[in-house]
Amino acid sequence: METLQAILTRRSIRSFTDEPVSEEQIHRIIEAGMYAPSANNHQPWHFIVINEREQLNKIPVFHPYAKMVNKAPLVIAVCGDTRLEAAEGYLALDCGAAVQNMMLAAHSLGIGSCWLGVYPRKQRMEAVTELLELPRHILPIALIVLGIPRELKSTPKRFRPDRVYSNRWPYPEPETGRL
Secondary structure, rough: OOOHHHHHHEOOOOOEEOOOOOHHHHHHHHHHHOOOOOOOOOOOOEEEOOOOOOHHHHHHOOOOOHHHHHHHHEEEEEEHHHHHHOOOOHHHHHHHHHHHHHHHHHHHOEEEEEEEOOOOHHHHHHHHHHOOOOOOOEEEEEEEEEEOOOOOOOOOOOOHHOOOOOOOOOOOOOOOOOO
């Protein structure tokens, strides 16, 4: 699949067949994650493949948007290593880039995916840490649900030219105090 086509047609999939995802496909998806950009090329990520049904069934108990995990064959936890973080605040950005690469790779292989946010939700982070027995320096950032899609989704129009500007913010605004 051509890169732009993969980007424009990827959708969050929440319904899967019983067909398994192969070890080779899992390897390729994780490999794609490891090729994501990261601050100072520190590559602070770790990936945990969760495919035991007992483990999978625990995820929807603590994650309010994870109902589809009950029928999915696997989830990959994307975690960040605080010992490898280039500078404070970059861990989630680096791991987020890995997640996006992995979801695009999955789509190009005909595998559906759905990103479940974990970081910065403390309760979710604690639950994933306990589930996966993570050490203190490993932070769970996201869960990627993967499987063969049972559903096909159309591509909506998302390009918004009204949100594209040249050289500077075009509207005078009062101070917001957000930075």
